[in-house]
Amino acid sequence: MFAKRLYADESNVQPNATSSFSEYKITDYGYGKNNVKIMHVRRDGPVHSIREFEVSTHLKLESKKDYTEGDNSDIVATDSQKNTVYVLAQKYGIRAPEEFAILLSSHFLNKYSHVREAHVHIEEYPWERLTSSNGYSTQKHNHAFIFTPVASRFCDVLLKRNSKPIVISGLKDLRVLKTTQSSFVKFVNDEFRTLPDQYDRIFSTIVESRWEYTTVDGVDFCQCWNKVKDVILTTFAGDPNVGVSSPSVQNTLYKAEKTVLDSIPQVGSISMQMPNKHYFDFDTKPFKNVIPGDTNNVFIPVDKPSGIIYAQLDRSGLKSRL
Numbered sequence: 001m002f003a004k005r006l007y008a009d010e011s012n013v014q015p016n017a018t019s020s021f022s023e024y025k026i027t028d029y030g031y032g033k034n035n036v037k038i039m040h041v042r043r044d045g046p047v048h049s050i051r052e053f054e055v056s057t058h059l060k061l062e063s064k065k066d067y068t069e070g071d072n073s074d075i076v077a078t079d080s081q082k083n084t085v086y087v088l089a090q091k092y093g094i095r096a097p098e099e100f101a102i103l104l105s106s107h108f109l110n111k112y113s114h115v116r117e118a119h120v121h122i123e124e125y126p127w128e129r130l131t132s133s134n135g136y137s138t139q140k141h142n143h144a145f146i147f148t149p150v151a152s153r154f155c156d157v158l159l160k161r162n163s164k165p166i167v168i169s170g171l172k173d174l175r176v177l178k179t180t181q182s183s184f185v186k187f188v189n190d191e192f193r194t195l196p197d198q199y200d201r202i203f204s205t206i207v208e209s210r211w212e213y214t215t216v217d218g219v220d221f222c223q224c225w226n227k228v229k230d231v232i233l234t235t236f237a238g239d240p241n242v243g244v245s246s247p248s249v250q251n252t253l254y255k256a257e258k259t260v261l262d263s264i265p266q267v268g269s270i271s272m273q274m275p276n277k278h279y280f281d282f283d284t285k286p287f288k289n290v291i292p293g294d295t296n297n298v299f300i301p302v303d304k305p306s307g308i309i310y311a312q313l314d315r316s317g318l319k320s321r322l
Contacts (some may be wrong), residue, residue, distance in 0.1 A: 014153035017221060027100075029060065031058065031059060031083040032076075033085075035056060036054065037054055038054075038055060038085060048143040050145055052124070053086050053124050054120050054125075055100075057084070057108070058121075059076060059117070062114045068238050076108070081108075084104065095222075096159065096221040097122040098169060101121075101167075105118035105120050105158070119158045119159075121155065121156050122309050124152070125147070127188060129144075129145055150173035150174065151172065151173055152172050154171070167221075168212045169221060170208070170210030171207070171228065172206040173208075174206065174209075176204065177203070177204035177206070177279075178202070180243070181238070181244060182202070183198060183248075183303065184247075203249070203252075204278075205249065205274040205275060205276060207274055208272070209273075212267070212268055213266050213267060214267070215266055224267070231256055236252060236256070253309060254313070258313060268315055269318055269320035269322050276308070276309075279301055280299060284298075300302075
């Protein structure tokens with residue numbers, strides 16, 4: 001079935017008994033170990049800290065003989081890659097996922113001269129120290145933690161031989177909502193439009209963003225990640241008492257990206273996507289005898305379909321890899 005779709009005219013497809021590998025070229029390749037789960041505990045006396053991750057390591061070798069000839073002599077087994085994650089974590093600890101990804105990718109290139117390129121992807125589990133209250137004060141627990149999935153943190157590090165690492169950080173699953181100060185008006189009005197101008201609507205989205213650093217020297221990756229998250233939340237919500245107006249998702253997204261570039265000079269490029277999570281007004285008109293008045297406090301969550309808005313903002317002259 002696939003072959004019939006691939007060739008428009010089967011009569012022109014002739015078997016070639018003399019085909020050889022020289023007629024074809026492997027244009028992309030690599031292998032690795034995905035989703036290596038690891039928790040690192042740091043003990044400073046009675047106070048403990050934890051970081052939990054899923055780590056994926058991918059290698060690209062100088063030779064392709066494992067593919068073309070079935071020769072495995074250059075392969076660093078995926079099981080060895082998994083063990084490397086645990087050994088380096090035990091030896092050096094883990095402070096930030098970006099730093100650990102750089103450490104891993106550098107190790108693979110330094111240890112194995114036939115490795116051409118290393119790519120490490122890390123996702124972090126959102127644990128926070130548990131806080132307890134006695135009615136008068138709050139205190140963070142020394143060794144108890146709570147899972148707080150406000151947003152998920154991830155990073156990608158790509159390191160090629162004789163090159164500097166490409167470091168991309170990101171966040172996802174940051175779900176936010178505000179009940180007012182969001183509008184969407186004066187958009188294209190043609191024969192396909194049924195949506196009226198919306199001067200005051202619920203604005204809800206699940207933010208995903210990734211940003212690329214122009215340098216890794218002296219960068220506090222944890223501080224930068226928290227800064228980006230804070231910028232996104234502040235741009236979306238505004239002042240706690242007065243809020244901020246959003247004429248479109250596009251405008252809110254652009255302002256957040258611009259503020260990140262303005263406030264973190266080591267970031268050269270940032271991309272964001274904001275899908276609509278719709279909450280439509282419940283139609284009260286058929287029920288005026290039961291619920292008189294025009295104020296509507298009931299909305300219907302609609303999961304699908306949904307709009308998707310995205311953009312990437314780069315500093316001038318930067319060639320981004322996002």
